[in-house]
Amino acid sequence: MASTADEPEQPLDRTGGAPSITPSAPRREDSSVVAGQPRRARGHRRSDNPHVQRHPTHRKNSTEPRRRELLQALGIFQRATADQLWKLTRPDNRHDKLTRDTLLDLQDHQLVRIESVQENQRQIWVLTERGHREAKQLLEPKGIRVSALRKEKCHPVTWALLAGSYDDHAAAVTSTAAELHRAGIGHRLGFQTEIGHRLDNGFVQRADLRMRAPAAGMPVLLLEIDRRTEDAHDLVIKLRRYWQRGRLLAPDAGKYTVDLVRSRPDAIEDVGHEKRLWRRVYPPTGWEGLVPLAFVFADTTEAKVANTVAVLKEADRRYWAPRRYRSLYREAITAKDHSQAVPVVVTTLEQLKEHGANAPV
Structure with a gap:
């Protein structure tokens, strides 16, 4: 039976001794370990494997026009889901994946944040204070009024971030x-x-x-x-x-x-x-x-x-x-x-x- 991806294939050794296949070359010491320093028992740094991407994949799909469109849309409507923003900016796309990727990129740059999550698990996105300033620069020169900033609210005792309300209207x-x-x-x-x-x-x-x-x-x-x-x-x-x-x-x-x-x-x-x-x-x-x-x-x-x-x-x-x-x-x-x-x-x-x-x- 072929092994699955989750269970790597083990070398067959019916005699119970050492594996029949030995490495063709001796294991090389890690040059990043200083002499006298104990070796790491487990875990790898991202730099150990040059083939691992150093940046999230959503940044590769994000472009400046998409970022600008989402900031403008949130500046006008104040709050929106990824599905709504997709239809407001790029309705020709087949789905809202690129919109969600761009939102994650804007979140990395502290321009947008998730204010709340609806019962259907859709996330409500709003501008941060920094994103609100950028939206003003994109909209006010065009004579478009920017909606008010949705400020973060915290619990008075625990200081936990409170989810904002997104009324049905x-x-x-x-x-x-x-x-x-x-x-x-x-x-x-x-x-x-x-x-x-x-x-x-x-x-x-x-x-x-x-x-x-x-x-x-x-x-x-x-x-x-x-x-x-x-x-x-x-x-x-x-x-x-x-x-x-x-x-x-x-x-x-x-x-x-x-x-x-x-x-x-x-x-x-x-x-x-x-x-x-x-x-x-x-x-x-x-x-x-x-x-x-x-x-x-x-x-x-x-x-x-x-x-x-x-x-x-x-x-x-x-x-x-x-x-x-x-x-x-x-x-x-x-x-x-x-x-x-x-x-x-x-x-x-x-x-x-x-x-x-x-x-x-």
Whole structure:
């Protein structure tokens, strides 16, 4: 029977004496042992075998572009798994092995660290203080805001490092961006989280995710990620706020226009979009209407999604539905005016993962 790799083959000696095969040359003394120093009983230094690699294998697979991409992605999204980072940086790769190798390389250089491990054994990666500084140098010159640094927290008594929390909502936001980028919609630097939109009463409505993808015909898209922790009517209020934001005048609007809108708020519909505030922030969308909005539901049932969509359809029709053109001959015009509406799309994170973000509607 042939011997296995774990059990080296022993020389056969039926007589019980010394082995029948002797070394062809006398054993040479180790030149690294100083005279009078006892020889090592076991164990070898890495330098004893020149064929053993002196550096981890993952460093060989790491390149500067991959390192830069991961630092940028973690600078934008703050926390992510290797699977999410793979889809956000190199979705053309067959798997996330190169991404994990690069993360280990960055960990060796104290640029990233593992903050926690999920129940499915996926590791949550964050930037270290040093990595956060490098991410700033990569993102801020491009006009991209860097997320806050996740600082290490220790137990007040034992000083043991505490694992940070990775809430499901933050995970869903990052996964949504990852699936969009995997489908070829949006550049990894075209995503931004928690973008504020100030209303005229001072309230700031923050979008969970903003995507810029002009190459895909999507100059800007605002996304609200909901794990059905919010009531459907709360989503109606959010849509109303985005609609109100799209109706604000630009700061450089003429006095006559400002006075007209103040005295008659509906007069804003006669003011072109180029004189509105949102056009100072976002480029023209190429369609009628205001900045489009997407609701992405995650970790929920089809029944709950259907109920929410039904509420959105009826309760906020004023904000997304077209209306008749205002004209003396409007009865003869069958076309609808979408210029004052917010284009809305609804999907689920599970559908994005299963069919892809570029699948037919």
